[in-house]
Amino acid sequence: ASLEMYVDLLPQMPKVLGYSLKYGRPAPTHLTIGMYQKKWKFHRDLPATTVFAFGTSAESATFPGPTIEALQGVPLWVTWENHLPDRHILPWDPTVPVAIPRAGGVPTVVHLHGGVHPPQSDGHANAWFTAGFRERGPTWTTPTYAYPNAQSPGGVLWYHDHALGLTRANLLAGLLGAYVIRNPAAEAPLGLPCGDALDRVLVLADRSFYADGSLYMNCTGDNPGVHPQWQPEYFGDAVTVNGKAWPFLPVARRRYRFRIINASNARFFNLSLSNGLPFHVIGSDASYLPRPVAVTHLLVAVAEAFDVVVDFSESSEAELEVVNTAPYPYPDGDSPDHLTGKVMKFVVAPARLWDDHSRVPARLLEYVKVAEEEAAQRRYIVMYEYEDEATGNPTHLYINGKRPEDPATETPRAGTTEVWEVINLTADNHPLHLHLATFQAVRVRGLVELEEFKRCMERLNDAARCGVARHAVGEEVAVPEHERTWKNVVKIAPGFVTTVVVKFLMVDTGRAYPFDATAEPGYVYHCHILDHEDNAMIRPLKLIR
Ligand code: C2O
Ligand code: CU
Structure with a gap:
């Protein structure tokens, strides 16, 4: 039996500040973020799933991990700690180029995707390490990574594992989270929807589960004689957003900003709203657009991100589904079915609860021109x-x-x-x-x-x-x-x-x-x-x- 859709509330991931405040002024800080094995509920009716999750503690670790909020020009240091057990929860393949520690353990290394930072902090695939830094890959140099955050605000970054030959299994297990770089002085004048309730990260990921809740990943390769486990693409039959399968989000009749990240292994999403309401695209994974662009369909490749505004006051329906029509593999594969063709649902409040002072400005931010x-x-x-x-x-x-x-x-x-x-x-x-x-x-x-x-x-x-x-x-x-x-x-x-x-x-x-x-x-x-x-x-x- 398949899981009932739209019974779990869309989670807000915990927020971790990537700066401190000294006499009211932002100052650099140092965070310690760990990777833990823990249980995560993907759906009301599904037993809790064993995952690998990021968190500032084992108790607070989530799938996806906490959203790190940094400020432009304020450097952040993060010590990424591996607290994972000796064995992986998912199958992996020793015949692809892969990190294999001598003493067991799960090799991991963290990459800030979209970050402009030194190579030693980039999460090189061979800079992996196991629990307690017991074993380290050949290019490992430091337990603490520096993120200058010198790049322009705008864009949607995320952090995720990057260990050699294990990235697909480590992300599938849950080692990923969002990262936002803000510049309040430059961005506030834009007047976009802001604040935790109105400016939200949506992390999309498809997953398959066994009936007991555990994650399913095929353990037999398509060419078992060559690669006993590796398959060319992982496709799950459930769509999760912020770690819940087909969640719902109650919204007011007003504008919301959504930073959409496709954290799937291989699935593209072609997103649309069931009543045809547009996405006002304001930014990409790395920048604001010079001007907003309204689209009814948003094709989001694996690891791609878009920054959009949706104005629910334009909706005459009380309920809007987020629909997916992208074939898998993209573009020549099968069409999504009744399960993977649905992503989440917005439930629009009947009355306008408060005035919406936000806007989608005609001009956003300009960057260096492409030449x-x-x-x-x-x-x-x-x-x-x-x-x-x-x-x-x-x-x-x-x-x-x-x-x-x-x-x-x-x-x-x-x-x-x-x-x-x-x-x-x-x-x-x-x-x-x-x-x-x-x-x-x-x-x-x-x-x-x-x-x-x-x-x-x-x-x-x-x-x-x-x-x-x-x-x-x-x-x-x-x-x-x-x-x-x-x-x-x-x-x-x-x-x-x-x-x-x-x-x-x-x-x-x-x-x-x-x-x-x-x-x-x-x-x-x-x-x-x-x-x-x-x-x-x-x-x-x-x-x-
Ligand atoms: Cu090389 Cu998102 O990573
Ligand atoms: Cu490819």
Whole structure:
């Protein structure tokens, strides 16, 4: 039997301040946040589930973890502690490139997704550690991470595990949480809905459960002879928001701001409201939009985030469902069913309870303009999938035909802009994520005579020699208006070349908090479908001076 929808109230995750107040003025602070195994109720009728959860204590740990609120220009230090047991609660695969501690334990390392911070604080996949820092990966340097928060406000950040080959299992278990950087002086004049009740984080994640409440993850691979457990994508049959399956939220007849994060392993969401009410998109994962853009459908890739305002006073219905229509895998998979096609419900209060003084201003914030002609370097980034001859099932994925452990080939000069031509030779859309950098798609062009191009690429792995210019003359697809801004995740459509302009880096790190972006162990970039990232669609990103 399936779970009844809309019986649990949408939780508000605990808030942790990433600054202290000294004589009324914000000052840097240091937090200790742990990872704990504990029980979490995903639904009224489902027995409590064993999860891995972030919290400032075992008792307060939640799925997702607490929302960290930082202030622009006020550095924050976090000591991430691993209090996890000796054994993982989910299956994992020893045949993908994976952290395997000699003495047991669950390797973890935390990445602030969207953060502009030193490499030593980036949560490098090999900087993992087990409980009590008993065992540490080869690139581990420090138990305490520095977050300068020097970047512009706006955008929706999140923190999550990034351990080598275990990211899909560690996030599925619950190691994720939201992170917001505010600048009250710059943002208050915008007049957007504010305060904890009206400015809310919505963390979406699909999960499957056994009847006893435990998390279900397939423990048999599609190619058991190659990878005994790894599957190309995890799809759950329940949709959770802030750790509840299909929750509901009572709202007043007024505007609300929602920061939507897709923390699923592999599922895209194409969100709409059942009565056609628009989302007023005000920002991406990394910035505000210059102007709000109203959309009725919001396609949110894995790890992508959008900052939106919904005005419930425009609703004539008392109840609005949030609906999902994204096929899985995206874009050519199955359509969602009656379960995964629903996300949550808003219940609108009958009367206007108080005046709504908020607004969606005509102008939001401006950032550095995208300037393709300034690019110091143009690179081809190619996405490949490899299949097992016998089963036809995918065995692994690579970027540029290279393994994650092969030496860095993307070595941008710190402070420069580059153009990356991202070529997707697979059948799936891969959400591309770069650490440290911010980027945006400026052009999306179809590849003609794709099969011929693919065959050449399989042979030569060289886009220029395979005549990419001759092939990239297909249909041009416009980048949606609400995605034409700085981002940290960009969707890369199959059979297309997506031209992205990348800035390494957007902030002047010298002022607020100096750090050397060229230091070891460097950064990474990868596909953010977690099952792809783990096997092995990830490459080093090494900045040079
Ligand atoms: Cu959201 Cu490399 O991570
Ligand atoms: Cu991918």
